[in-house]
Amino acid sequence: MEDVNHNGPAKDIATLLTQKGYRITPQRTMILEAIQSSDQHISAEEIHAQVVAKYPNVNISTVYRTLELLKKLGLVTETDLGGGRFRYHPAEKGHHHHLVCQECGNTIDLDNSELYPLKEVLLKKHKFIADLQHLAIMGRCVNCKK
Amino acid sequence: MEDVNHNGPAKDIATLLTQKGYRITPQRTMILEAIQSSDQHISAEEIHAQVVAKYPNVNISTVYRTLELLKKLGLVTETDLGGGRFRYHPAEKGHHHHLVCQECGNTIDLDNSELYPLKEVLLKKHKFIADLQHLAIMGRCVNCKK
DNA sequence: TTTACTGCAAATCTTTTGCATCAAC
DNA sequence: GTTGATGCAAAAGATTTGCAGTAAA
Numbered sequence: 001m002e003d004v005n006h007n008g009p010a011k012d013i014a015t016l017l018t019q020k021g022y023r024i025t026p027q028r029t030m031i032l033e034a035i036q037s038s039d040q041h042i043s044a045e046e047i048h049a050q051v052v053a054k055y056p057n058v059n060i061s062t063v064y065r066t067l068e069l070l071k072k073l074g075l076v077t078e079t080d081l082g083g084g085r086f087r088y089h090p091a092e093k094g095h096h097h098h099l100v101c102q103e104c105g106n107t108i109d110l111d112n113s114e115l116y117p118l119k120e121v122l123l124k125k126h127k128f129i130a131d132l133q134h135l136a137i138m139g140r141c142v143n144c145k146k
Numbered sequence: 147m148e149d150v151n152h153n154g155p156a157k158d159i160a161t162l163l164t165q166k167g168y169r170i171t172p173q174r175t176m177i178l179e180a181i182q183s184s185d186q187h188i189s190a191e192e193i194h195a196q197v198v199a200k201y202p203n204v205n206i207s208t209v210y211r212t213l214e215l216l217k218k219l220g221l222v223t224e225t226d227l228g229g230g231r232f233r234y235h236p237a238e239k240g241h242h243h244h245l246v247c248q249e250c251g252n253t254i255d256l257d258n259s260e261l262y263p264l265k266e267v268l269l270k271k272h273k274f275i276a277d278l279q280h281l282a283i284m285g286r287c288v289n290c291k292k
Numbered sequence: 293t294t295t296a297c298t299g300c301a302a303a304t305c306t307t308t309t310g311c312a313t314c315a316a317c
Numbered sequence: 318g319t320t321g322a323t324g325c326a327a328a329a330g331a332t333t334t335g336c337a338g339t340a341a342a
Contacts, residue, residue, distance in 0.1 A: 058324090061308075064306095082226035110272070129285045207298080208297080231330090
């Protein structure tokens, strides 16, 4: 019971793409695998490196175009953790938040419940609907604090 | 009592620069004015536009180089609000946080007290020292929510 | 006069786009 | 055989850098 869905997620996505008139290509398959095999958030460059290792001629623009498609279909979430580079993760893995250590780059995941009080405050006091899917909190982790 | 310091901030900064062996140029003076006159966080491009209005030949690389210097001296804080563009504000103005509307781009400022509970939780549960100076929370404001 | 600062142009770096070719269906 | 997808090269947008000339001290 590793996956959220009953079928393998890759198969689901392939089916979904086909149904919508998109095509399954080796490039797309490998890009999907790269995203799904990554626990952490992965960047376009990292996806590309991983794909190229097996299938040398894939261009990074194909990665970007595939990510754009997957975003549009709601299969992948794009997160701007700063640093001028987007990061991606499978939407099915649910949303979590990030404590990013500015020293060592490690990220700690938080779940929704820990930010719920904040969300409530923002809504009540500022009538602001916070999109906490895309939240990254910078700082320093234990190991780096000294 | 507008300023945190007793002397005008611009004068302080000029003195400080001179003491450290840096030079006061018209470009630097105007860049400093642009940063200080902005309540909100200002981008390099916005600073440049404001400076060029009065002093047409200033190059944007001068803006970047001045910002780098001011950062190094701790006079200006650089914030990565995402969108692949840094924003700057005077360090003396203290830190506040941002609710950024993804629809209209408006920002609502929060002060430290509203995020204090969160900071405490992160410290206690995750031993993570959150640098909330650099926090931006994305979402939708009242006007855009519908 | 010394050398820090500036303007300009060119280089980076990430992401996007135009276009001709290729391959999934 | 259609037409959506790909690779390549070039563009775009923000920031950085090399260099020769300029100006603050």
